[in-house]
Amino acid sequence: MTMETMSPVMLGFLGSLVAGLMTAAGALPVLFGRQPSRAVRDMSLGFAAGVMIAASFFSLIIPSLAAAEEIFGDGALPAAIACISILFGMGGVHLMNELLPHEHFTLGREGPEAASLRRVWLFIIAITIHNFPEGLAVGVGFGADGMSGGLPLAIGIGLQNAPEGLAVAVALLGEGYSKFRAWGIAALTGLVEPVGGLLGAGIITYSEPLLPWGLAFAAGAMLYVISHEIIPETHRSGNQNKATFGLAIGLVVMLFLDVWLG
Numbered sequence: 001m002t003m004e005t006m007s008p009v010m011l012g013f014l015g016s017l018v019a020g021l022m023t024a025a026g027a028l029p030v031l032f033g034r035q036p037s038r039a040v041r042d043m044s045l046g047f048a049a050g051v052m053i054a055a056s057f058f059s060l061i062i063p064s065l066a067a068a069e070e071i072f073g074d075g076a077l078p079a080a081i082a083c084i085s086i087l088f089g090m091g092g093v094h095l096m097n098e099l100l101p102h103e104h105f106t107l108g109r110e111g112p113e114a115a116s117l118r119r120v121w122l123f124i125i126a127i128t129i130h131n132f133p134e135g136l137a138v139g140v141g142f143g144a145d146g147m148s149g150g151l152p153l154a155i156g157i158g159l160q161n162a163p164e165g166l167a168v169a170v171a172l173l174g175e176g177y178s179k180f181r182a183w184g185i186a187a188l189t190g191l192v193e194p195v196g197g198l199l200g201a202g203i204i205t206y207s208e209p210l211l212p213w214g215l216a217f218a219a220g221a222m223l224y225v226i227s228h229e230i231i232p233e234t235h236r237s238g239n240q241n242k243a244t245f246g247l248a249i250g251l252v253v254m255l256f257l258d259v260w261l262g
Helices: 008-026 028-032 038-072 076-099 119-174 179-206 208-234 240-261
Strands: 102-104 108-110
Touching (some): 008 028, 008 119, 008 179, 028 179, 038 076, 038 119, 038 208, 038 240, 076 119, 119 179, 119 208, 119 240, 179 208, 208 240
Antiparallel strands (some): 102 108
């Protein structure tokens, strides 16, 4: 079986799996005792935010509008569908934040009280909430337009997963975990992405009318993560300029990938 003969669902699963495994690759330096400075980590997370912003608009929202116009024609309806879906996507991740107990490295515990849960599981839930929309976006991209729609997203999300994996592992080291356990937990958090990828690709492939809704929903979910999680974290330690530089580089890299590969 070749890439050309694979179904969009299989492509969505494999693409999001590879992107998720980049979380483990990004965390590898902790196994060798190498921890980048806080400024470098913030710049890397800024890069991740830039990739996600570009992917949200160029790989998801614009194709959502195009798909809606094919189904409903010109007018206000395609724009309304995109706007409503973006808000639903943001609202969906917000609800997960509210309903699932979890803990951020800097903001502390959120969601319902869960004193019986160990901190490591609260961390894992937090990263799961973060990573699931990314896998969903990759799966939706493959489901919508095969390789040309999903490959730029898979590469872009994979690139931004690397600094996220490193940030998670370094934060766990700071909480007293061994380097192998910190790497292992960071690696496991990326494995939720193929679940989201399989779901996104499956829904879009087998229900074409949902295509414009699904694309914009995935974009909204990622935009919420950027605003609620990544940017506040990169600005917390006074490295705003470096983080903004990283964001700019990530945005143009993802734009280039989307135009070149899409």
